[in-house]
Amino acid sequence: MTPSSSVSYPLQNLSVKPFNLLEACLEVLVRLFILIPFFSLLYIMTKIFQLGFPTLSWEFLTQPPVDGMTHGGIFPCIFGTLSITILMILMALPLGVAAAIYLTEYAGQGPFFRIIRAAVNNLAGVPSIIFGLFGVGFFILFMGRNIDGVLKSGLLFGQPCMLWAAATLAVLVLPVIIVSTEEALNAVPQSHRAASLALGATKWQTIRDVVLPQARGGILTGAILAISRGAGETAPILFTGCAYFLPRLPVVNLFGVIPMINPLDQFMELSYHIFIMATQSTDAAKTLPIQYATTLVLITLTFLLNLTAIVFRIYFRKKLGQVSI
Amino acid sequence: MDEQNNVEMLEERVSPSLKKIVKEKEPLVTHQTDLLPKINVQNLNVYYHTTQALKQIEIQIKPQRVTALIGPSGCGKSTFLRTLNRMNDTISGARAEGTVMIDGVNIFAPNINVVALRRLVGMVFQKSNPFPKSIFDNVAYGLRVHGIKDSNNLQERVEESLIKSALWEEVKDRLHESAMALSGGQQQRLCIARALAVNPEIVLMDEPASALDPISTAKIEELIHVLKRDYTIVIVTHNMQQAARVSDWTAYFYMGSLVEYGETKKIFTAPDKKETEDYITGRFG
Numbered sequence: 360m361t362p363s364s365s366v367s368y369p370l371q372n373l374s375v376k377p378f379n380l381l382e383a384c385l386e387v388l389v390r391l392f393i394l395i396p397f398f399s400l401l402y403i404m405t406k407i408f409q410l411g412f413p414t415l416s417w418e419f420l421t422q423p424p425v426d427g428m429t430h431g432g433i434f435p436c437i438f439g440t441l442s443i444t445i446l447m448i449l450m451a452l453p454l455g456v457a458a459a460i461y462l463t464e465y466a467g468q469g470p471f472f473r474i475i476r477a478a479v480n481n482l483a484g485v486p487s488i489i490f491g492l493f494g495v496g497f498f499i500l501f502m503g504r505n506i507d508g509v510l511k512s513g514l515l516f517g518q519p520c521m522l523w524a525a526a527t528l529a530v531l532v533l534p535v536i537i538v539s540t541e542e543a544l545n546a547v548p549q550s551h552r553a554a555s556l557a558l559g560a561t562k563w564q565t566i567r568d569v570v571l572p573q574a575r576g577g578i579l580t581g582a583i584l585a586i587s588r589g590a591g592e593t594a595p596i597l598f599t600g601c602a603y604f605l606p607r608l609p610v611v612n613l614f615g616v617i618p619m620i621n622p623l624d625q626f627m628e629l630s631y632h633i634f635i636m637a638t639q640s641t642d643a644a645k646t647l648p649i650q651y652a653t654t655l656v657l658i659t660l661t662f663l664l665n666l667t668a669i670v671f672r673i674y675f676r677k678k679l680g681q682v683s684i
Numbered sequence: 685m686d687e688q689n690n691v692e693m694l695e696e697r698v699s700p701s702l703k704k705i706v707k708e709k710e711p712l713v714t715h716q717t718d719l720l721p722k723i724n725v726q727n728l729n730v731y732y733h734t735t736q737a738l739k740q741i742e743i744q745i746k747p748q749r750v751t752a753l754i755g756p757s758g759c760g761k762s763t764f765l766r767t768l769n770r771m772n773d774t775i776s777g778a779r780a781e782g783t784v785m786i787d788g789v790n791i792f793a794p795n796i797n798v799v800a801l802r803r804l805v806g807m808v809f810q811k812s813n814p815f816p817k818s819i820f821d822n823v824a825y826g827l828r829v830h831g832i833k834d835s836n837n838l839q840e841r842v843e844e845s846l847i848k849s850a851l852w853e854e855v856k857d858r859l860h861e862s863a864m865a866l867s868g869g870q871q872q873r874l875c876i877a878r879a880l881a882v883n884p885e886i887v888l889m890d891e892p893a894s895a896l897d898p899i900s901t902a903k904i905e906e907l908i909h910v911l912k913r914d915y916t917i918v919i920v921t922h923n924m925q926q927a928a929r930v931s932d933w934t935a936y937f938y939m940g941s942l943v944e945y946g947e948t949k950k951i952f953t954a955p956d957k958k959e960t961e962d963y964i965t966g967r968f969g
Contacts, residue, residue, distance in 0.1 A: 467776065550813035554875070557771060558826035558882055559803030568825065569815055 407658065411651035419652060428604065428636060429645045433653050438608055439521075439601065439626035440660060444590045446525035446622065447532065451589075452582055454529070455536030462537070463544040464566055483534035487594040494527030494599040495519075515623060521609055522622035524600030531595050532585035539584060543577020544570060579672040583665050590661045593630040601628045603635055629657040722747035722886065722916045723768060727782035730763055730772065737763045739940045741782070745933070750908055750917045752931035752948065754924065756963070759937040761920045765888050768918065769805035770798050786886070803830065806884035810891040812871035814863035814878075819855050822863045822874055826882040841881055849877035850907050869900025876907065880915075887911065889919040893926065905930050924964055928952050936960045 422432030458479075466472040503517035510516075547570045555565040571578075602625040609624035633653050636646040721744035728741040738760045745751050753761040763772065770791060772778040783790045791801055803826070814822050823842040832838060842859070846852040851873040855866070863874055872892060879887060889908075893901040908917060908930045921927050927934055928948060935945040936959075944951065944960045955961045 548813065550809060550811060551815055553771065553774070553809065554813045554815070554878070555825070555829075556774060557769060557802055557807035557809075558829060558878065559799050559801075560826070560829040561799050564829050568829070573816060 404658075407651055407654050410648065411653075411655035414648040414652035415655065420656070423606075424604070424649075427641060428632075428649070429640075429642060433629065433632060433649070433656065435605060435608055435627040436629045436632045436653065437656060437660065439628040440590065440630075440657065442609070442620045443521055443525050443528065443596070443600075443626065443628065444586060444664060446521065446620075447528040447589050448582060448586060450526060451529035451532050451536055451585060452578075455533050455581065455585075456540050456578060458533070459537045459540035459544060460566060460571075463541050464562070464570070479534050479537050483538070487531060487592055488597075490527055490531045490595040491598050493530070494523055494595060498523040498526050499599060519598065519600040519625060520623045521600050521620070521626050524596040524626070525622070527595045527599045528589045528592060531592065532589045535585045535588055536578075536581040539581030540574070540578050543574035543580070546577060547573045575675040576672050579668050579675065583668040583672070586664045586668065587661060590664060591630050591657060593628075593634055596628060596631065600625055601631045602626060603639070629653055629660070633657070720747070721745055722787065723918075724785040724788075725782070726785075728764075728767065728784060729781040730760070730767055731779045731781075732775070733777040737940055738767070741942050743935060743942055743945055745916065745918060747916045748912055748914070749932040750912050750919060750930050751933045751935065752927035753918065753920045753935050753937060754922075754927050754963070755937035755943075757922075760940040761935075761937045762890055764937065765807075765890055765918060765920050768886070768888055769802050769807055771802075771807065773798065803882050804884050805886045805888060806879035806882065808872070808875050808879055808887065808889045808892045810894055812868060812875050812895070814866070814871050814874050816862065816864055818860045819863050819866070819874060820859040823877050823881050826878060830882060842877075845877040845881040848880050848911070849873045850903060850910075851877055867900070869896050869903060872896060872900070872904060873907065876904075880911075884915065886916045886918065889917065891920050891922060894922060901926070924952075924966075936963060938963070 419432040420437065421434050423435050424433065425431035462472065462476065462479075466475070499517060499519060503523060506512075506516040507514060516522075551569050551573070552565055555569045556562070560568070605625060605627050609621045609626045610618050611621035611624070613619050633650055636650050636653070637643060640646050723743075723745040725741055725743045725745075728738055729736060730738040741764060753764060755761050766772045766775075767780055767784060768786075768791075772780060780792060782792075784792060786801075786805065789796070815825065817825070820842055823845050824838050827838055827841055832841070843852065843856075846855065851870060854870060855874075863871065866874060872895075876887075876892070893904045896904065905926065908919065911917060912932075919927075919930065931948045933946065934948045934951040936943045936951065936955075936957075938959060944955055944957045946956070951960060952964060955964065
């Protein structure tokens with residue numbers, strides 16, 4: 360029996376897709392927008408690589424700058440950037456994790472803690488030059504000078520040095536670490552805390568043995584973001600410790616034999632080096648290849664530091680039986 | 685010092701109780717009513733902020749018996765369960781009044797060590813919640829928390845607990861694999877093993893089988909039958925048949941009040957109150 364014309368079959372109409380001009384335009388537009396960041400990055404990376412790579416050499420990576428920084432290498436800057444980033448993360452990670460543990464596990468939801476949380480988030484939005492000024496005012500002039508006063512050590516702590524520059528960077532990246540650690544802690548199921556408490560574990564045992572092991576991956580994500588944010592910063596260290604040029608490495612021999620980073624010395628740093636070569640150099644044009652090469656080194660270094668943290672994170676996630684990266 | 689004592693106490697109690705399970709097969713006297721109450725609850729009122737969740741609860745729970753708490757959702761039975769090991773303390777805004785005496789000690793007294801209380805009053809949750817650690821580490825967790833570090837001792841205790849929870853045969857060859865790889869029913873028995881490892885006196889179970897398939901449920905019920913030789917068990921359940929099958933005593937809660945409490949046989953055959961009968965027969969709820 361053939362269907363009579365009065366019976367309609369709505370499914371038959373589905374194969375005809377109406378063309379909607381507005382929708383098609385919007386789709387093309389959003390596709391274009393995603394290309395903007397992609398090509399910007401591609402352009403920047405290619406340019407830096409093209410202009411920086413020819414200058415790279417073993418000497419460039421291992422020698423100090425010479426001839427008013429128009430020749431030679433950038434080893435002191437690499438050394439400074441690495442030291443200050445490690446020092447920064449050593450200060451910021453314990454402090455940030457502790458703060459996040461307090462906020463998620465101990466603090467309540469009252470108005471006071473809401474203000475604290477808002478303050479942490481707003482701290483992330485403060486311009487980095489303000490952190491630099493804060494570092495001078497708080498760390499060098501207030502803390503440093505007072506330590507000198509107490510220790511009667513003359514002018515030792517109360518001047519720009521690696522310690523205070525790293526401390527300033529640590530404050531800068533603190534909100535990044537706190538926020539991502541908080542997220543990691545909140546992602547641990549409440550039922551695991553309950554199970555632990557019901558077994559007679561104390562709150563601290565529960566945090567140490569159940570919550571933190573599960574949150575390690577997320578905490579390391581925080582560390583990765585912090586390194587990315589902190590390692591390339593110039594403004595916070597501008598006044599707090601980095602030097603235009605240093606004829607020596609900021610190294611001290613402990614007990615006269617063991618060489619170690621001297622946190623009370625000034626240091627040279629990659630991003631600041633780029634800044635001064637571009638703006639303060641007597642012959643900026645002459646240093647241009649060095650600028651590009653230094654930029655390439657800075658980007659690579661930040662990437663390598665990130666990679667280390669990512670490897671750690673994969674390791675911890677594997678240990679927990681999770682597979683995602 | 686304190687930890688030392690705890691360890692010794694654990695040491696003392698574990699082997700005899702295990703022997704009891706393995707060797708003594710004497711039939712249980714089910715309707716012995718002259719046993720002193722293990723838990724004696726009087727005038728218990730529990731509030732969440734301003735809402736009253738439990739009203740004037742009075743109940744005496746017998747030792748080495750299974751007591752089932754039944755009632756419609758929101759009737760307060762889970763709240764009551766969590767009052768017994770003071771897990772309600774962890775919920776902000778929760779507040780309890782009255783007395784809960786366990787072995788003659790008021791657990792609301794200000795000098796009570798809540799951490800020690802929770803070791804003696806173990807808990808199994810509705811949704812199995814093993815830690816993302818190995819099977820061994822899950823069971824050993826409570827022991828380690830209470831200061832047992834010796835690996836031989838740990839090994840022994842973990843094995844005992846897994847035997848008690850009827851999981852040993854299934855996992856003995858993969859103790860160091862992740863607990864997350866176990867099936868739902870196995871995970872729940874692992875949680876029971878974890879709770880038993882620290883040698884509690886009382887085991888609280890909050891709908892332990894509600895998320896499990898019938899075979900796993902049967903295993904858990906069987907387990908409860910065996911465990912009551914050594915432990916006082918309080919179980920919340922939504923399943924009437926389960927309450928009738930596993931429990932010796934049954935308490936019917938409704939709207940935060942204890943409506944009726946008595947021997948399971950009586951509650952399920954000739955309850956005193958009409959509300960109880962309506963709920964049990966399914967005319968309400």
